[in-house]
């Protein structure tokens with residue numbers, strides 16, 4: 001795990017998104033667009049009961065003002081609803097006053113955590129592969145990124161014993177993301193227990209990206225990092241409504257964990273954002289107190305899509321890693337080619353866009369990511385095209 005060389009302010013675009021943007025250039029595809037299986041943007045609309053809550057609240061003039069009060073933490077009713085969600089879903093007790101903070105989505109809050117915690121020359125542990133932004137935020141702060149490999153044979157969980165002692169000593173922050181993008185892997189409670197011991201021993205803050213916690217296909221729902229004893233003293237977890245309740249447009253979520261860290265994040269927010277629009281906070285409250293069974297219906301839709309795509313790809317002779325969670329499926333790159341080249345072949349020969357695994361770090365070599373954020377017709381068409389292209 002050598003430290004990565006370039007670490008001062010970088011201006012590289014998000015590699016997965018720049019790839020997707022290039023793919024979407026209409027000039028290149030006049031009349032023959034690829035089936036887009038590259039983005040992680042859900043194609044389904046926000047459910048009507050949540051839209052209705054937002055619409056009703058948007059009419060309230062009191063909510064048209066800056067939503068920053070009280071104290072930038074977010075509405076107390078929403079913090080209580082979020083705390084209720086953590087209790088119901090994970091058995092986690094989080095004090096809505098000091099351990100929960102409303103955020104304008106996961107991405108914004110995680111970027112601000114980096115700003116709140118990192119100094120020049122700090123070491124940040126970033127899994128490889130992982131969403132590319134964890135490393136980007138570290139570099140924006142002048143911190144040094146050390147990649148921790150996630151290996152398929154280890155269930156895509158980091159091997160904590162392999163982290164050198166001097167790296168562990170210098171590390172300030174450790175990003176984890178389960179359910180995992182791009183592999184669809186799920187963490188175990190035993191791994192989280194071990195991670196808490198590691199973090200407390202080396203005084204490292206764990207930042208857990210739980211955006212996909214509700215998009216799972218196992219019968220047992222995935223655990224939260226916060227379930228492990230001691231987690232509230234060494235970590236913070238980021239939840240988002242984007243994936244769990246199909247509310248990506250408005251941008252809303254919450255962070256929960258170590259009250260000192262929640263406080264530090266709140267302090268950054270007092271200088272940076274005015275809070276989340278009250279109507280959107282109302283929508284989020286409705287989501288967390290859902291009685292319509294929405295997440296179950298959403299999972300059923302995605303479970304069927306994952307099966308359709310994976311079965312079809314296997315019939316086309318490709319090897320897939322069936323995801324246990326998330327919107328994504330990894331396809332193993334056939335022998336003799338690279339992730340980037342195979343992704344290009346999928347686009348040019350089959351007319352299906354994907355993201356090469358290497359957009360998520362060098363550890364993504366050997367895989368290409370396809371998402372199931374497309375309806376059954378489109379997925380069927382993608383499979384038909386891939387079979388017809390005879391790529392393997």
Ligand SMILES: *Cc1c(COP(=O)(O)O)cnc(C)c1O
Pocket residue numbers: 040104105106107108131177181209211240241242243248251252253
């Ligand atoms: C979608 C997503 C998020 C959530 O981001 P928002 O800003 O809340 O939309 C966070 N992490 C991962 C890995 C994601 O895919």
